[in-house]
Amino acid sequence: MVESNKDGSDMAVTQEGRSIELVLPSEVGYERVAMEGAGAFARMLGFPSERIEDLKTAVAEACLNALQHGNRNRPGAKVRVTLTFKEKAISVRVMDEGEGIVEIPDLPETEEAMIRLQPPRGLGMFLIRRLTDAVDFNEPTEKGHVVKMVIRREGCTSLN
Amino acid sequence: MSENTKIRMTTQGPLALIHIEGDVTAASEAAFAQAHRDFEACGSRGIVLEFDEKAYINSGGIALLLQFLAEVHRRRLQIGITGLTEHFMKISRLVGITRFAKVYPSLEEAMGNLLN
Numbered sequence A: 001m002v003e004s005n006k007d008g009s010d011m012a013v014t015q016e017g018r019s020i021e022l023v024l025p026s027e028v029g030y031e032r033v034a035m036e037g038a039g040a041f042a043r044m045l046g047f048p049s050e051r052i053e054d055l056k057t058a059v060a061e062a063c064l065n066a067l068q069h070g071n072r073n074r075p076g077a078k079v080r081v082t083l084t085f086k087e088k089a090i091s092v093r094v095m096d097e098g099e100g101i102v103e104i105p106d107l108p109e110t111e112e113a114m115i116r117l118q119p120p121r122g123l124g125m126f127l128i129r130r131l132t133d134a135v136d137f138n139e140p141t142e143k144g145h146v147v148k149m150v151i152r153r154e155g156c157t158s159l160n
Numbered sequence B: 001m002s003e004n005t006k007i008r009m010t011t012q013g014p015l016a017l018i019h020i021e022g023d024v025t026a027a028s029e030a031a032f033a034q035a036h037r038d039f040e041a042c043g044s045r046g047i048v049l050e051f052d053e054k055a056y057i058n059s060g061g062i063a064l065l066l067q068f069l070a071e072v073h074r075r076r077l078q079i080g081i082t083g084l085t086e087h088f089m090k091i092s093r094l095v096g097i098t099r100f101a102k103v104y105p106s107l108e109e110a111m112g113n114l115l116n
Helices: A009-014 A031-044 A049-070 A110-116 A123-131 B026-042 B059-074 B086-095 B107-113
Strands: A019-025 A078-086 A089-096 A134-140 A145-152 B005-012 B015-024 B046-051 B078-082 B102-104
Touching (some): A019 A031, A031 A049, A031 A089, A049 A078, A049 A089, A049 A123, A049 A145, A049 B059, A123 A145, A123 B059, A123 B086, B005 B026, B015 B107, B026 B059, B046 B107, B059 B078, B078 B107, B102 B107
Parallel strands (some): B015 B046, B046 B078
Antiparallel strands (some): A019 A078, A078 A089, A089 A145, A134 A145
């Protein structure tokens, strides 16, 4: 392992192209395995703590959607998570065995939910959108449905 | 009730202090319902939610938290939150939690300032 500079640049160069893959059962709770794995991967690459937390939340929420909504908690169905480091960014692919997301809300239904005093929906996708630098919720593949996200080492993470 | 959600309530003067630790997820609904019954029974003027620094909160838990805050807010009670990590403070602003509750850096500040 190469020591990193303050900004993690040396380590980033040596780790260029590195990739990890996790295969999860469709059971609530396993999203945290992916979350912690993603966090460890980003730490090795010298990502700052704020970006690591953004990545962990985005990965956890994408996996939760995949196992609950994509695979519908079916025993035997898998969620495959791949993280690849390239050009100062981590690309994440979360693949389930479902048919994709039919409706992607622009915003969580917070206002309406508050009036009706019911929990808002769509918060997971909303958080993914706001915490990542790029996201594609419906990448079609032959083997299943993929959510693709990109987190840059020096990213936005703004409140825009 | 989620076995991993631990919510307990105490009172300090006019305030109810609700301490939350463990996993706050969609499975925490019963724990929040119990907390709601507890603070209603004690007749407090305000509520401070104190999160354990190791608490794990996902979107399902945030949804329940927002619902809980909206219910308390409708009763015109003051709500404070403390113990949030820097990352969850950011998420709180993103999802609108801060529209219902004031976020304090420490329990002491929350207890001292909420009703002022």
